Amino acid sequence: MIVLWGSNARETHPIFFHHVLRALRRGAKLYVVDPRRTSSARWADGWLGLDVGSDIALANAIGREILAAGLENRAFIERATSGFDAYRESVEPYTLERAEEITGVAAPLIRELAHAYARAGRAELCWTLGITEHHNAVDNVRALINLALLCGHVGRYGSGVNPLRGQNNVQGGGDMGAIPNKFPGGQDVEDEASIRKFEGAWNVALPRKAGWNLTDMFAAMERRELDTLYVVGENPAQSEADQEHATALLRGLKHLIVQDIFLTKTGELADVVFPAAASWCESEGTVTSSERRVQRCRKALDPPGDAWDDIAILCALARRLGADWPDYTPRQAWDECRSLSEWHAGMNYERLDALDGIPWPCYDETHPGEQFLHSRLWEAPLRGPRAPFAAVEHDPPVEALDEEYPVRLTTGRRLDSFNTGVQSGGYRSPLRRGETLDISPDDARRYGVADGDTVRVTSRRGSILVPVRIDPGLREGLAFTTFHFNDAVATNLLTIDATDPKSGTAEFKACAVRIDPSTGSG
Amino acid sequence: MDLHFTSASATDAERAAVDAALDGARAARRDELRHLLLPVLHAINDRIGWISPGALNYACGRLEVAPAEAYGVATFYALFSTTPRAPRVVHVCDDIACMVAGVPEIDAKDGEIVRSPCLGLCDRAPAALVVEAGDPPRARQVAPADAALANGAPVRPAVGGAPLRLLQRVGRVDPESLDAYRASGGYAALRRALDIGPERIIEEVAASKLFGRGGAAFPTGRKMAAVASAPARPHYVVCNADESEPGTFKDRVLMEFDPFAVVEAMTIAAYAAGCERGFIYIRGEYPLATARLEHAIARSREARLLGDDVMGQGVRFDVELRRGAGAYICGEETALFNSIExxxxEPRNKPPFPVEAGLFGKPTLINNVETLVNLQSIVLDGGAAYAAIGTPESAGTRLFCLSGAVAHPGVYEVPHGTPLGALIETAGGVPAPHPLRAILLGGAAGSMLAPDALSLPLSHEAARAAGATLGSGVVMLFDDRVDLAAILRRIARFFRDESCGQCVPCRVGTVRQEEAMARGDVVALDEIGRAMRDASICGLGQTAANVIASAGGNLEPWSS
Amino acid sequence: MVELTIDGAPVRVPDGATILEACRAIGIDTPTLCFLESLTPVNACRVCVVELEGSRALVPACARRAEPGMAIQTDSPRVRHSRKLVLELLGSSVDLSTAPDARRYCERYGADPRRFGATPATVAQPIKIDNELYVRDYAKCILCYKCVEACGVDAQNTFAIAVAGRGFDAHISTEYDVALPDSACVYCGNCIGVCPTGALMFSSEHELRARGQWDEPAQTQTDTICSYCGVGCTLTLHVQENEIVKVTSPIENGVTHGHLCVKGRFGYQYVQNRPPGELSS
Structure with a gap:
């Protein structure tokens, strides 16, 4: 059984969905939880069309129903988890009836998913940004993990919880330490033993405290504590929520360096721009996919003009700053990583080539890599800490709907496009019909608009003109758009920068807007 | 499924036609809807006269079928049109028997003339089929057809031979009366079958040495036993009534004039093989047989001879009638399954064979009409008595379709082993003064024999020894006025028209065969024929060169 | 394991293996056109037929499972005759100019496609160019069904195309032959990826060929990872003169099975969209 929660994998992860479809042909069941009846949902045995931001209420009700029906995996809970009693208490108020009221999903359908999930021999729970682009993203994820723990659907072949990564190396970036609280290989930057290990290897003194995430950085810019920013391969001037505000902060920096393959909107604001080679085809290296598979990227093209490999830029910059760095090759950098990260120790280039990539952890050069994590939870006696349940409560989107802003706007991707469109805008897709605001047939009637008519969409932060597309997969009061065509339709002028305090992600998935028919041109 | 539709939308009439076809259709789950595609396409074509993009979109939305796939299905069948067409269409047979009889010049009037392969009315050639779309749609066979399409009321068929077993009721018992059927001994066999039980039925069928009358001559008892013992469930029984072999019309006569016998025989077969659901797949060009079978099924259901409690014995069995839509290839059993689905x-690769994985991938007992209606006498009189008829290797009587240069064209029933000449004499012989020049035995996939073959005993083994086949029982006679080369060219065109197009040897081979015939390229004919016989997926391609090869050996068609 | 003999030599293959796999296990090069490891065998081309003792007709090696005691001939006169004729029939009706495998087989079996008279019927027809990414030239189509399977249940499950018509008129088509942009097509390019004859072609390749600049021997092929989502699809970049001219994926790759989506297949262009003055000479 597969549950896709807040994920339209048919369009956003098509080749992952290819594997889902193969499973369906072999008899697997699919449930899709999504406010929109997406193309993924159209393949599902059950579609739970919840209201945006009511995921926790739904998950807790599923948990409560599983417990009420006595379908939980009692033995697993007792051996391998902690915090169960508090969890049980926390979900008690989430009756099917109450959940139906909060989420808009019919109680029998919630019950059906609860029973199907609990009874499944193997069950995967997969999510994407529908879960994480909320002000309470971490709580959303915890709510789903609770369900996996409740049924023991974790740590076994074919069972688990899976965030489907939206970018080709978002997993690898974190694994390599490009997050504020980790060294490469998931080692804690505030752990003294880890700090000493890396200080020894790098022959430098390292800070004892974790750094800032992107949201923290913008907050620090606001406080004028951060005045110099080095941006590598990101376009925050367009990808951040509440775009006008973000751009103003970037303009206010003392010094902005941008390293990118394009002169992005952020690059246009920069003091210094380092033109870089495209990492996936103009240079060598590795990326790590959603299944933790470390894979080789290889150089197929010479980069244009004066563009350099990222690693060459970094080494040259380090030398200018007085460090004694030679020109490392990607392979040398990788081998150093392997010497410091247990997860990656066994992954030499030869093995990565021969095995089409290896999932971490891979402890030595005979280890095949682990296909799935957390199998230790099934060992007796239990090795390592218990897996904790987390009591989490429903907390609706920051912006409630009201008379002035009565429509819920949610954002996402379309099949042929990607994020701010700097990459996907480069090819001539016959599927691309420009940006649209997708609304339900009911709303189209209410506003008296037809396919292609331009409307004005206004939130508390900004206002844009955009053509309408009628999507029968949407229900009344729900609108959808993307930010693929920022230059034409700057969707992130509308979105809210309410962020999750633990992960720093913004609530791109939920803001309140007003739609007005417009005769003006876009 | 995330289907995509063009902007074309259906008219009210098109929607109504689709809805009517689907209302009451029993399909529990959405992935069980696909098999209703052919009935739905029929419904649209019958009501409107053609299948428009909007109608197809609407049908696909209801059935959850991709429009491209449905279009692929709709364009496969000759009776459907996917371009605008007049509601009135006259299908005029120009196949062998009608060609010899003289195809009438019909005035199209407000309709459209479509030339047709054999309409199965060779005993009354030339033939036409008039179809008028509407609500309700109308279809009538006209034979013999004149330019005005004046007549065509169904006449009593000419039947003959002795003793009549399979044809005993034809023309003598009211085919629309269940009481008359029962009064003439109908449903006694099912009663006995329910008494003796499935194992005993299969034993008797095995003892009878009954073999399939569709052309492949496989022992029916072995098929039945294999399905009965197949572990996968459910089991299906299918009656192959897609009689489309040029020159063949015996199954039509049975269905038109003894339809209850077909239903009863299927019920016996289903009971023996453990099937609760059966399908009759009847060719789309047989409106009268379709109506009479529909009537017989409905009456049998009312009388609880079909349904959840057959004859009050707790046996469950029901039959659905499915119409073909103009495709000879659907007489091939696996193509027929695909068509129902x-x-x-398009034929499937074999193995697996139908007894293991047939309709919907389940064990399936498939037999043609004539084979099935033998079951009654086997059950009633015992297998041994049946095996005593005919020859030791070819048990029972056999139906032959006599047409062409013969005094009384019709269906004749004779014991296996009867000499070909004697059969022809039973039908009144070849009218003087024109002498017999050639005999088409077995159909377009059979062989062309010279007059010296009149002594051939009509048994499976004797035919095989002579390099021929009884096929579907076609005995079409040609006198010396007939241009044999033209007959052979028509047969070549038939196979080109009817090739499904799936495999290269048949798809291109049938075209090259027709071209080579026009050129008189004997070397190419031989080489193409051998490749088609050896490398084609199914019997159509494998036999598409048979008549031409046999004519080359037995006669001198190119010199006439 | 199943034991059988092929051309007199004993062979042991795992249960469920096909005759084709058994042939390959002992190094017998069996021609195939409609077969692909990642697709359900349709055994429509019949170029892989072999002689099975006791079987009236030849059997397709790609689809027929090996059974204990089978005696197979792969190079008997009957086999050679059928393979040669099948290739002649194809070559006489279809433009095989961009079908390297078919041409190689024609040579091996001495097939002479010009032997069927002066004006044999062909599938010649105008090329279809109705979008920016694909070109469809059905005059080159041998109707192997691979594109239909790749668009359908074997990979993409979009069902934008199907076989329509019957017999020699059978052809690959959208519903009512509407242009691809009006169809369900999502431009994954998986149909092109499996096409054995060049009937389906990326516009990039078609345009270079039309200009006489397609130079396959000069191209490099480099495997790398797609730059879009996190699934980790391996892309094989076909590069000519420092330009990506085509993207495929290895069929044996466990992530892709050779299939990609529109972004992986066509989304590379951003690395080589250069101002007009900078076009490589």
């Missing part, structure tokens, strides 16, 4: 009628 709502797919293009």
């Amino acid at each position: 709502g797919k293009r009628g």
Whole structure:
């Protein structure tokens, strides 16, 4: 059984969905939880069309129903988890009836998913940004993990919880330490033993405290504590929520360096721009996919003009700053990583080539890599800490709907496009019909608009003109758009920068807007 | 499924036609809807006269079938049109028997003339089929057809031979009366079958040495036993009533004039093989047989001879009638399954064989009409008595379709082993003064024999020894006025028209064969024929050169 | 394991293996056109037929499972005759100019496609160019069904195309032959990826060929990872003169099975969209 929660994998992860479809042909069941009846949902045995931001209420009700029906995996809970009693208490108020009221999903359908999930021999729970682009993203994820723990659907072949990564190396970036609280290989930057290990290897003194995430950085810019920013391969001037505000902060920096393959909107604001080679085809290296598979990227093209490999830029910059760095090759950098990260120790280039990539952890050069994590939870006696349940409560989107802003706007991707469109805008897709605001047939009637008519969409932060597309997969009061065509339709002028305090992600998935028919041109 | 539709939308009439076809259709789950595609396409074509993009979109939305796939299915069948067409269409047979009889010049009037392969009315050639779309749609066979399409009321068929077993009721018992059927001994066999039980039925069928009358001559008892013992469930029984072999009309006569016998025989077969659901797949060009079978099924259901409690014995069995839509290939058993399943009628690779994986991938007992209606006498009189008829290797009587240069064209029933000449004499012989020049035995996939073959005993083994086949029982006679080369060219065109197009040897080979015939390229004919016989997927391609090869050996068609 | 003999030599293959796999296990090069490891065998081309003792007709090696005691001939006169004729029939009706495998087989079996008279019927027809990414030239189509399977249940499950018509008129088509942009097509390019004859072609390749600049021997092929989502699809970049001219994926790759989506297949262009003055000479 597969549950896709807040994920339209048919369009956003098509080749992952290819594997889902193969499973369906072999008899697997699919449930899709999504406010929109997406193309993924159209393949599902059950579609739970919840209201945006009511995921926790739904998950807790599923948990409560599983417990009420006595379908939980009692033995697993007792051996391998902690915090169960508090969890049980926390979900008690989430009756099917109450959940139906909060989420808009019919109680029998919630019950059906609860029973199907609990009874499944193997069950995967997969999510994407529908879960994480909320002000309470971490709580959303915890709510789903609770369900996996409740049924023991974790740590076994074919069972688990899976965030489907939206970018080709978002997993690898974190694994390599490009997050504020980790060294490469998931080692804690505030752990003294880890700090000493890396200080020894790098022959430098390292800070004892974790750094800032992107949201923290913008907050620090606001406080004028951060005045110099080095941006590598990101376009925050367009990808951040509440775009006008973000751009103003970037303009206010003392010094902005941008390293990118394009002169992005952020690059246009920069003091210094380092033109870089495209990492996936103009240079060598590795990326790590959603299944933790470390894979080789290889150089197929010479980069244009004066563009350099990222690693060459970094080494040259380090030398200018007085460090004694030679020109490392990607392979040398990788081998150093392997010497410091247990997860990656066994992954030499030869093995990565021969095995089409290896999932971490891979402890030595005979280890095949682990296909799935957390199998230790099934060992007796239990090795390592218990897996904790987390009591989490429903907390609706920051912006409630009201008379002035009565429509819920949610954002996402379309099949042929990607994020701010700097990459996907480069090819001539016959599927691309420009940006649209997708609304339900009911709303189209209410506003008296037809396919292609331009409307004005206004939130508390900004206002844009955009053509309408009628999507029968949407229900009344729900609108959808993307930010693929920022230059034409700057969707992130509308979105809210309410962020999750633990992960720093913004609530791109939920803001309140007003739609007005417009005769003006876009 | 995330289907995509063009902007074309259906008219009210098109929607109504689709809805009517689907209302009451029993399909529990959405993935069980696909098999209703062919009935739905029929419904649209019958009501409107053609299948428009909007109608197809609407049908696909209801059935959850991709429009491209449905279009692929719709364009496979000759009776459907996917371009605008007049509601009135006259299908005029120009196949062998009608060609010899003289195809009438019909005035199209407000309709459209479509030339047709054999309409199965060779005993009354030339033939036409008039179809008028509407609500309700109308279809009538006209034979013999004149330019005005004046007549065509169904006449009593000419039947003959002795003793009549399979044809005993034809023309003598009211085919629309269940009481008359029962009064003439009908349903006694099912009663006995329910008494003796499935194992005993299969034993008797095995003892009878009955073999399939569709052309492949496989022992029916072995098929039945294999399905009965197949572990996978459910089991299906299918009656192959897609009689489309040029020159063949015996199954039509049985269905038109003794339809209850077909239903009863299927019920016996289903009971023996453990099937609760059966399908009759009847060719789309047989409106009268379709109506009479529909009537017989409905009456049998009312009388609880079909349904959840057959004859009060707790046995469950019901039959659905499915119409073909103009595709000879659907007489091939696996193509027929695909057609019922709502797919293009393309044959499947074998193995697996139908007894293991047939309709919907389940064990399936498939027999043609004539084979099935033998079951009654086997059950009633015992297998041994049946095996005593005919020859030791070819048990029972056999139906032959006599047409062409013969005094009384019709269906004749004779014991296996009867000499070909004697059969022809039973039908009154070849009228003087024109002497017999050639005999088409077995159909377009059979062989062309010279007059010296009149002594051939009509048994499976004797035919095989002579390099021929009884096929579907076609005995079409040609006198010396007939241009044999033209007959052979028509047969070549038939196979080109009817090839499904799936495999290269048949798809291109049948075209090259027709071209080579026009050129008189004997070397190419031989080489193409051998490749088609050896490398084609199914019997159509494998036999598409048979008549031409046999004519080359037995006669001198190119010199006439 | 199943034991059988092929051309007199004993062979042991795992249960469920096909005759084709058994042939390959002992190094017998069996021609195939409609077969692909990642697709359900349709055994429509019949170029892989072999002689099975006791079987009236030849059997397709790609689809027929090996059974204990089978005696197979792969190079008997009957086999050679059928393979040669099948290739002649194809070559006489279809433009095989961009079908390297078919041409190689024609040579091996001495097939002479010009032997069927002066004006044999062909599938010649105008090329279809109705979008920016694909070109469809059905005059080159041998109707192997691979594109239909790749668009359908074997990979993409979009069902934008199917076989329509019957017999020699059978052809690959959208519903009512509407242009691809009006169809369900999502431009994954998986149909092109499996096409054995060049009937389906990326516009990039078609345009270079039309200009006489397609130079396959000069191209490099480099495997790398797609730059879009996190699934980790391996892309094989076909590069000519420092330009990506085509993207495929290895069929044996466990992530892709050779299939990609529109972004992986066509989304590379951003690395080589250069101002007009900078076009490589």
